[in-house]
Amino acid sequence: MDTEHNIKLTSAEISQLWTSYINSTMSKCFFLYFLEKVEDTQIRPIIQHALDLAESHIQKLTTLFEKENWPVPHGFKEEEDVDIKAPRLFSDTFMLHFIQSMGEIALNYYSVSQTLAVRSDINQYYAECLAELSQFNTMAKDLSLSKGIFIRAPYINPPEKVAFVQQQSYMTGWLGNRRPLTAMEITNLYTNIQRNALGKATMIGFSQASNSKEVRKYMVRGKDISSKHIEIFGSILSEADLPSPMTWDTQVTASTTSPFSDKLMLASTSYLTAIGMGYYGTSLATCTRRDLSAHYVRLSAEIAKYAEDGANLMINNGWMEEPPLASDRDKLARQ
Template sequence: MTTSNQVTITSSELGNLWMTFQEKTMLMRFLEHFLEHAEDQNTQQILRSSYDASTQTVETIINIFQQERAVIPTGFTKNDVNKGTPKLFDYLYDPMFLHMMSKIEVNLFALFSTMSYRKDIRQFFNQLTSNSQQIFDQCSQFLLEKGVLARPPYVSMPKEVAFVRNIHYLSGYQLLKEARSLNVIELSQIHHAIETNLTGMQLMVGFAQVANDHEAKKYFVKGMKLSKEVETKLGEYLRKDYIEPPATHAGKATNSTVAPFSDKMMLYTTNLLSTFGLGSNSLGGAFSLRSDIPFTMARLGKKVFNFAKEGGEIMIKKGWMEEPPQVEDRRQLTK
């Protein structure tokens, strides 16, 4: 992919490649467990397509690191997935999980592309964005056809252009009357946050059942409760407008207590999703014109931040957190 006359990759390109390596090697371990138990032929095809693309991505990053004479990260290996274990998640959870991850990847790799300066690295992340978009489309269509992906609510189409005439439009807290109903931008952000959180909540249930480390198990139970709180708080906004929050009968954790994944990888996955949850909350709050919604998003975001921080501390204590490449410390030169 690279040639000897290309410039050295920048710090941002190095960091983004390193993060991609971690995420993709983690995803491959999940897909290995899912593929072991996938019975539906269409599901197998989607999972296999994602697995092959992830494998190619990891091989490309290794090649870049070797040409740059950089050490190859550890990431997550075959030691982080246990073959022959019972299925941890039930009906259609595997494409639901991949739907969530590909949604995250589309945004992540598009961002990484804009942070890249060398042409081949930009092209690499552009291709990853396209690959993830294809997987997302496949998962979305498949889940919609199965009837397990809740569509956002339908609303009446606008017949004329309107302009805001009253500053109370921005207020979510009014003493004498109800706040205005949600607009479609606010509704879409809340729906998206709940939809993603439901998939994450079942992940926490499964992790809590199978974790071997006692501290990790308690942490995943805390994640279950936090996910429920997020769904409840955001769902209240929809219910006040007589809209039912998204829900699905599929994708539940089984009753298995045998861990298919290492505690290290389950903690990393939880930390990764919590971090993206923070970004989603910030985005939802930023696009809302009702003052109560950003306030709620910020309060939930603080709890998610503290939860993610606690997970990082557990990983460090256990020796499970791989350190990203470090900037040279030149501060001692000033002393």
């Protein structure tokens, strides 16, 4: 990754690289444990491939930070945050769904990172990440399809002709006759149920395995929030005579021995919560029925409060790693 003219990294590039390192080290811990426990011979190569990608990204990012004289983030460590010898906490099917979902999130993240990258080597790095994750996403999706566990969104019938909205009642939601859901609204409801279903199952496993009473309580609260959101979104689909996706609750074992540190479980929960808030924002921006908009505003506020409480819990335990900051000019002046 040679650069010309010693071009400094921008704050946007640093923020994406720093976050990439944190997320890659977090993912590596999960993949190491999954690889140790997986029994399905078709799922094992997918997990191995995911682990190889995470390790490759960590190595490249470490080299880049050192070259730029930036401190390498602490992130998450194999020896601190995962016990691969702990009993099985999740099924093989859950592992496949989990890494597929993480791959989809990473694919979105890397696309944003590339748009923010200006320096040629950083742009090239994220272009390579995008190509790798695109290939990985296809592999994971194809395997899920072949095993019959890939959850497709509902089908809808094609319209007879192109139409344009004629009345303000198109936006009616609380009173009067509600119009049918648009394809975009269905997609958002369906995928938000999927993400909450994954989050709920993850919280169930974490709540069983956590060593901290505070963290266990936080995970149970997260599970309850996910259940509530699944019920709300599912009822809207049901009212429209559309199916809801399956949940993953039964894919969690009865183990109460934690394979992950409380720090890793809490941080990954905070990460998934932040991602969920972003998706709710996108859903709000693309829906035009008032009742749906009100749901997204209200539920976003609920998970924002949950995220804030999680951040406070991280800070109280000394687990929140501080991202790169701008210089405090007032402090420098006082010195």
